[in-house]
Amino acid sequence: MSLDNPTTPQFKANARQALANENLQSALRGARNGFVNGRAAARAKLGPDEFDALRDAGRDLKNHVLANLGDYLEAYEAKVTASGGHVHWAETAEDARAIVLDICEQAGAKTVNKGKTMISEECGINDHLAAHGIKPVETDLGEYIIQLRGEHPSHIIAPAVHVTVPEVRDAFMEAHPHLDAERDLSGLDTLLAEARGELRAKYFEAEVGITGANMLIAETGQSIIVTNEGNGDLSQSLPKVHIVMASIEKIVPTMEDAGTVLRILARSATGQDMSVYTTLSAGPRRAEDPDGPEEYHVVLLDNGRSNMLGTEFQDMLRCIRCGACINHCPVYQTVGGHAYGWVYPGPMGSVLTPSLIGVEEGGQLPNASTFCGRCEDVCPMRIPLPKMMRHWREREFEKKLTPGATRWGLGVWAWFARRPALYRLGTRMGMAALRVMGRGRGKLASVPLAGGWTGSRDMPAPQGDTFMAQYKRAQR
Amino acid sequence: MSARDRILSRIRKAEAPAAEHLAAPVPGIASLEGAARIERFCAQVEAASATLSRLDSFEALPAALADELRQRNLPAAIRMGADPDFAHLDFGGLQVSHGPGRIEEPATLSRATFGMAETGSLVLLSGPDNPVTLTFLGETHFAVLQESDVKAGFEDVFAGLRAAGHDPRTVNFVTGPSRSADIGQTLQLGAHGPVALHVFLVAGGVE
Incomplete structure (x- = not known):
């Protein structure tokens, strides 16, 4: 780098x-x-x-x-x-x-x-x-x-x-x-x-x-x-x-x-x-x-900071560079700082980098988050890091910088999400399929299309029913 | 328009939301009085891997210093500034030299203006009385502090600095000897500054 x-x-x-x-x-x-x-x-x-x-x-x-x-x-x-x-x-x-x-x-x-x-x-x-x-x-x-x-x-x-x-x-x-x-x-x-x-x-x-x-x-x-x-x-x-x-x-x-x-x-x-x-x-x-x-x-x-004032990224300027968000981040803990590719790594870097070098160059970083929220939990200045990473993802999507496969996947998901009956049918069928695949072991070593996820850990097989089914039962 | 004007103009146009300047809370550890304050100061000095001994008066300093040097197997020599509290003392057999720090300084002596019980920190002011380099170049750094100068926390230290009208080039808060964990994530003492810090706390003084 x-x-x-x-x-x-x-x-x-x-x-x-x-x-x-x-x-x-x-x-x-x-x-x-x-x-x-x-x-x-x-x-x-x-x-x-x-x-x-x-x-x-x-x-x-x-x-x-x-x-x-x-x-x-x-x-x-x-x-x-x-x-x-x-x-x-x-x-x-x-x-x-x-x-x-x-x-x-x-x-x-x-x-x-x-x-x-x-x-x-x-x-x-x-x-x-x-x-x-x-x-x-x-x-x-x-x-x-x-x-x-x-x-x-x-x-x-x-x-x-x-x-x-x-x-x-x-x-x-x-x-x-x-x-x-x-x-x-x-x-x-x-x-x-x-x-x-x-x-x-x-x-x-x-x-x-x-x-x-x-x-x-x-x-x-x-x-x-x-x-x-x-x-x-x-x-x-x-x-x-x-x-x-x-x-x-x-x-x-x-x-x-x-x-x-x-x-x-x-x-x-x-x-x-x-x-x-x-x-x-x-x-x-x-x-x-x-x-x-x-x-x-x-x-x-300055180098771009005055442009963050009065925007949804202003809170990032509260940062005192303690590194707590970095130390507590499961992504940083797994890949280290150089993978982030510029000066500032971890959650604070994922928010700051696109602000300083542009979303075209830095827009990948806000995607390097599971939104687990530990960064915000430990931030001494209470910077809402996950919220700002979401703002960057939206900007990246608006600028059509997101890869085609991701945009296509989000589009498919959005189509189903707007049709609740179909969406629920789909989740029921998917769950049933995963349950059959994981029978007896309670976990799955590989899932079609999710090799990236299961490459370093097992996926728990679904137990019980879908959320909506359980929710309806509890309401009765 | 200069870079300064362009930056300031962008800042003023940005309309960051208004926010008050509020008083911050002071934690309990920064509000101790009397014996509890001194007790916390001593405990925090040691928690920061420094050592501390108590003296009845400044007159006891030369003997105590000679003793510490001997016990640490250091040469019977000390480097210090022109602090008036040291000027009248008879250091006897100790070889005393005055001035800023040099490249090799086995032992240096400074007078701390304040102590801070909250964290066990010494507060040193740069100047001819206590050259700043003595604080960082001494392999073993000795600092003398009067009990009445031990403040509870940041608030009293800053109030004390303002009241005395001090305007040094540097105000140095020192909390223990130098350290680093940059090799193997293992904490080691004596990175670039002192390997050891010893505080002589002198009884009494004027509140």
């Missing part, structure tokens, strides 16, 4: 490949329970209903921000400028690339250190810098691993979740040829120590550090990053220039509002009460400061 050529339209083929990839499946199995159990435990440690009350507050807060986004962005910009920083407005990914490159060239940068930022992924910053002779170095451990492997993140908070330990070992052996080829890399701790040692030197070499922003505070002009490793802070404190890349909807009005979001962010993401490092940054180093950057730039990215 490359950012300019999403493989999103080939989601089905991607998913088939992912299912057949035993390495990927083993990595996904390893990650599944940790996130889900962690969130549940963190939620349980608060008082009854407190977590859900905070989710309501988070939803209401972002609705207020989106209703007044223009005013808050202007207030934020004024504060950043007053603290000696610079705000750059980018309408598109291309604009953002040009702005970042210009700042880096002005700084005479040869190396740019990166804290983890999905906006940078969305804009394809790394390839653009590299094409202009500037070396981007990812410093988040997961991002470092996938950069060595020439990959993109497969998860918004755990970018290397698809990589197994032996694969990390292989990547380090290849990327660090200056180290002893016979060294012991058997333990996880030895791998961590090696990455730490390699990156420590790089922090002191870079002229520019790029981070993302979990939030921007209008009241103070501060940008916030939330990390566990400390790489984002080293990337923004040691180089002489700090660039923050943030999308316009990251604004919150006050520090207290940021506190409300922080209370649900880490609990939803990793199951921590609070991530290790939460840093509020405003402007460049002060006159008397012995460390910190001499320049502070914020790149505010």
Whole structure:
């Protein structure tokens, strides 16, 4: 996948490949329970209903921000400028690339250190810098691993979740040829120590550090990053220039509002009460400061977001990128993030991708859902993800982008659904046939025309009667 | 029209539905007072894989620090900023150096402005007194905090920052030592920042 050529339209083929990839499946199995159990435990440690009350507050807060986004962005910009920083407005990914490159060239940068930022992924910053002779170095451990492997993140908070330990070992052996080829890399701790040692030197070499922003505070002009490793802070404190890349909807009005979001962010993401490092940054180093950057730039990215305001997709702009919907999604858990084919995977990606790159390219993703509803159940900002995926399916159908066989099948179904007597006769006959086929075992290993469904699990054979028959009996 | 004007004009034309700015609820863990607050702070510091010891006064710091360094098999040396609370202390045999963090820093010392009982976080402000790089480059990071500066939750911390008129380049909330689960989905301490964090909680202070 490359950012300019999403493989999103080939989601089905991607998913088939992912299912057949035993390495990927083993990595996904390893990650599944940790996130889900962690969130549940963190939620349980608060008082009854407190977590859900905070989710309501988070939803209401972002609705207020989106209703007044223009005013808050202007207030934020004024504060950043007053603290000696610079705000750059980018309408598109291309604009953002040009702005970042210009700042880096002005700084005479040869190396740019990166804290983890999905906006940078969305804009394809790394390839653009590299094409202009500037070396981007990812410093988040997961991002470092996938950069060595020439990959993109497969998860918004755990970018290397698809990589197994032996694969990390292989990547380090290849990327660090200056180290002893016979060294012991058997333990996880030895791998961590090696990455730490390699990156420590790089922090002191870079002229520019790029981070993302979990939030921007209008009241103070501060940008916030939330990390566990400390790489984002080293990337923004040691180089002489700090660039923050943030999308316009990251604004919150006050520090207290940021506190409300922080209370649900880490609990939803990793199951921590609070991530290790939460840093509020405003402007460049002060006159008397012995460390910190001499320049502070914020790149505010729109890239399609302002077009979502006031539409049925506005609620998606409440997203705080915790990854809970991804962690709880049975489709993501089965195929991993790369199958989604662009920057944002899972349920949030299925809604956001068509908004940002168009339904023609991204329209396959909203179909990658069983509508089980777990994503909405766990979303800290109460984003109605399944509802928005349905809206995208409708748009895809209206634009006649849905494959012919699907349109034909839906047409046949609609014809029957409008003729209840025929529909009920049909379901009765179908049920009887399935019951005969599954006799004695209570389940079916294969069903005609449903090989895709039964390929990885059995279909339960119908027990008892049709719904309508049972309903009528109960009414009597 | 500039990119800024075009973005703002699209936003203003969009007519997002009106919504009030409501006060958010404060969870019980962020509203503790007195001994319960200190008790929660200490418990949360340890839950975040940091360690904590209590001192009667700042004067007890040099001996306690020397002792911790010895027990951790670290050199008898410490890097710190120009914080006035450290300036008058006699660190005796410890080799003290002042300034921002360097590429290898076995042990660094910072003065935390606040603690936050809600999550066991330290709140550090960057500047000459406590250079921000000391918080991230020390392999073992020591932080000193006065009991009276332990706040209940975010609300009191932010109120405290406003009241004191602090305007640092960074406000750092630190909750335990650095960590990562990016290799094999297994949590390990000491990713890029400190491998260990130790808090000296000094009794008393002015409320």
